[in-house]
Amino acid sequence: MISKLSVAGIAIILLAVALPLSAAQGVEALIEGLQIERENGTFVVSFSVKNCFNTKMEEAIKAGVPTTFNFFVTLYKTRALVWDKKIASRKFRHRVIYDNLKQDFRIWLQEKEKELRVADLEEAKRSMQLVERFPLIKGQKLEKGIYELAVKAELDPVKLPLRLEGILFFVSLWDFETDWYYRTIKVEP
């Protein structure tokens, strides 16, 4: 009797601890417009992330909190009998930081190795969530067959001043992480 109660007690406690964390999650972020095209012999990937900004995050950005999105792009070759083979895997970042003195947003697009400075937040958001023509792999490297493109985006863990993110372990910080999105492509010789 006691052991059953003990198990139930532990379960309740764990649930009580875990519930606020899970309840703090916002609207689910997702990837839209995932495309892969062959452009000048290179496969380029384009997509955009939706629902990745919320009010809190915007406030944080305006307050000067550097915000970074991590993008993961992976290409698998689909195989019938064994597991899929990873052909290419890339990770790049978009980073936005607000310059209070100059009153503009500086956006660093790692895949293009380019910094943008925009005065408008909406424009900054658009730049942050949009990935355009990211060159994934050269076409000649791919054999004939079916390939699967997987894409995911996530917010880089937020760094707070004085490492407060470590202390504020009970507080739900703005966060997002999309699922993996897939697109199948057929490569012809």
Add this chain to the structure above:
Amino acid sequence: MNKRIDAERRKRKRELFIIIGLGLLVFGVTYQMLHLPQLSSQVGIGSNILLFSIININLILLVLLIFLVIRNLVKLLFERKRRVMGTRLRTKLVVAFVSLSLVPTVLLFITAVIFITRSVENWFNVQVESSLQGSLEVAQAYYRDLAKNTIHYSREVGRLASTERGSKALEALLEKKRSEYNLAWIGMISPSGKVVVESTDPALTYKLEGLPQDAVQEVLKGKEMSKVTPYMGGGEIIWGGSPLYKEYKLAKQKKVRAGYLSNPFYEDYGEFRGSQLYDAQGIIGGVMVGYYVPQNLVAKMEDISQAFVDYRHSKLLKKPLTTNYIIIFLLITLVIIFSATWFGFRLAKELTVPIMELVDGTRRVASGDLDFHLSLEAADEIGTLVSAFNKMTHDLKTSKVQIEESTRALQRTTLEREQRRKYMEIVLENVTAGVISLDKEGRITTVNKSAERMLDLQAKDILGENYRKVLQPEYRRLVRELIKEINTARSESIQKQMEVALQDKVFTVRASVNILRDEQGEYLGMVAVFDDLTHLIKMQRLSAWREVARRIAHEIKNPLTPIQLSAQRIYKRYRNKIDGDAGIFEECTNTIIHQVTELKNLVNEFSNFARMPAVNPTPNDLNEIISSSIVLFKEAHRDISFHFFPDPALPVFKVDRDQMKRVFINILDNAVAAVDGGGVIEIEVKYDAALQMVTLEVRDNGSGVPDEDKPKLFEPYFSTKKSGTGTGLGLAIVNAIVSDHNGYIRVRDNHPKGTKFIIDLPLRQ
């Protein structure tokens, strides 16, 4: 038992180690948590991982503590429900601890929450924010003004340049204006983006790293632009640019191009022809100026900016920070409460477990388990109590063993004594002699069965009573005489034969009276032994009489026949010869003959008595024998009422029919003689199946038998009848026959009148 105690002890030790370990861990973790935020600004991501690990461990520990407390609480509740011993005390202790810890902890928590909330509010008050905002706005205004100024300077330089001719003049203008405006750099740019004329501040240590091309392009497109770029030597350059037009007309009021820039340094505009900008707007180049902002100023403004950013960050985290602190405080509060609760449990357990063990031990000791030993080890008063309990149990056990040994010895002695007593009692009960003992006060202490039977009394009625009270005056006198005789003779014992008449019985007894003394010679009382000699004497007399009868018969019978024959011969020979006195002669001879015949009969009776034939018992119905005997008497004595009460339950048993018939005839003969012509004679048969004994009673309402005649009644030649009517052998023969049948005959007075003969006959010979 010992195994269980060892296991319990091991478990407690293990729990203690776990508790100490957990306590140290929590302490260490908390210590690290308190100090890590200071380190975190210096160390890298590793510290964060450590921090998270610490937090997680802390959480796990807290969860573990909560689990332990809840488990104990649930256990306590269940035990209370089951009314387990000690739960009430445990509940009280736990409640006391929780209450004692809850009130100050909750108060402290509330205070801390209020304090933290107010402190955080103070950190983020409006004044701080507005001053930071103000500082930032100053810095922003500074940049903004500089940007505006640089654009204005570029525009002004463009306007002035339109009036100058030749490179030298332009260079001089630019140098003059650079110095005048305190600029770091002024230059004129061709439509292709090349710097055509420039002037640089010689005070700049490092050469400027090119123009911001994006800004230049925008300027050439007709926009007035400003841009900030870092300077290699530290600080920043604020760039401002404006386009140069083919014709430039200054109009102060209108922001329109109205003047001409008449080919200041281009020989030919032809290269612009076809250009959209040139065609549409007449842009022939641009002027760019750079203002150097020193490093210290930039740093200060950045500090202002960073301070504001930090403030905004912190403000953003105001609520979470407060919540976080409250949660931490709440956790600490919970830890204190749970720790207090757990400590309460612990203390309660430390108190209740020994108490429960003691209660259990007491119960077991009370139920007789003196081997019970408490193995609790404690240095406090509980330990003293436990050792006292163990000592008590040990002492009890030792005492019990001693008592048991004593009891066993006593039981053995008692048993032996009891066996001896029983043996003595059995002996006493089974001896034919009656035994009566008196204590030194004269109280009757022992009366055996024979004495009861002999004296016709019940032991229970007289035991413990003084003999003086119980005995009738004549016997009291007799006893007193005996005692007197003992005292006179100074002897320890005395024997005396005496006749005791008890109610309607007379016994011949030999009384032996002995003084009882203990081992020290102290007088304890006396014991009287009565031997019933009545039957013995009767049998001796019977035997003697038989011998006498036999001899008399032998001695008398022999001469009787010659006497009778002689008398008959004399009568025959001389009856005719005697004259005159013939009548006398005949009478005398007849008398002789008749008397001799009588004498013969008498002698025959004696002879018969002496030579009683051996008993020949055969199965017979005694009721029938009696009935047939009565018939004879009924016919002969019609004036006497005969009542016969047979017992139908009496079975047929072995009895000598002829002799038994003779018994009844003799007794009835006596009874008829006793009633003397009219009266009642009753014969009753009573069968006792349990004793296998038949009792016959022949009662008459005649004259009765005096007590002094009763002992002699069954002796030969004793008769109460008139002389000549009885031989005195009837009852002697009856007695002889009954004795031959292993029976017993006695005579008692019949109430209210007459005599009663009682014959006891056993069915089994």
